[in-house]
Amino acid sequence: SRRRHTRCLSDWSSDVCSSDLWVKFAGGNGNTAGTISASYNVSSITVGGTGAYTVNLTNALADANYAVEMSAYGNGLICAKGPDAGGYTTTAVPVSTFNTSFAAANAVFVWVAVFR
Numbered sequence: 001s002r003r004r005h006t007r008c009l010s011d012w013s014s015d016v017c018s019s020d021l022w023v024k025f026a027g028g029n030g031n032t033a034g035t036i037s038a039s040y041n042v043s044s045i046t047v048g049g050t051g052a053y054t055v056n057l058t059n060a061l062a063d064a065n066y067a068v069e070m071s072a073y074g075n076g077l078i079c080a081k082g083p084d085a086g087g088y089t090t091t092a093v094p095v096s097t098f099n100t101s102f103a104a105a106n107a108v109f110v111w112v113a114v115f116r
Contacts, residue, residue, distance in 0.1 A: 019113040020066065023055055027097060027107030029074050037109070051097040051104035055112050057090075064088035066116040072097040074108025 021041035026032055034045035034053065046054040068082040081096045095112055099105035 020061055020116050021055070021057055022113040024109060024111050025053070027053070027072065027074070027110045029106040029108045031108065033106065049104070051106055053095045053110065055093040055095060057092060060090040061114070061116055062090070064090055066114050068093060068112065068114055070095055070110065070112045072107035072110045076100045076105070080107070080110060
């Protein structure tokens with residue numbers, strides 16, 4: 001069973017510190033963009049254009065004070081970026097992916113996890 005995050009402060013074992021949501025989805029480079037491979041607390045992925053995605057939550061978070069961890073693979077990608085200041089909401093997490101020229105690019109796969 002899932003335990004409270006406050007336990008992470010004193011016990012870093014993997015069964016104690018769990019995310020509020022996580023997802024692996026197709027980025028659109030050689031596959032259908034937005035297709036979810038596996039997830040927890042994610043209802044869908046909205047594709048907003050090249051390298052622009054929104055992770056939609058099944059159950060809203062208590063507030064928008066959370067940390068986002070993400071990565072992307074493929075097409076010369078070097079980074080995945082979360083929301084700018086003010087872009088955090090309790091029901092969706094915007095994610096962008098970029099190539100080595102810092103131009104928006106579709107990933108093969110994108111991974112996102114949120115911790116609160």
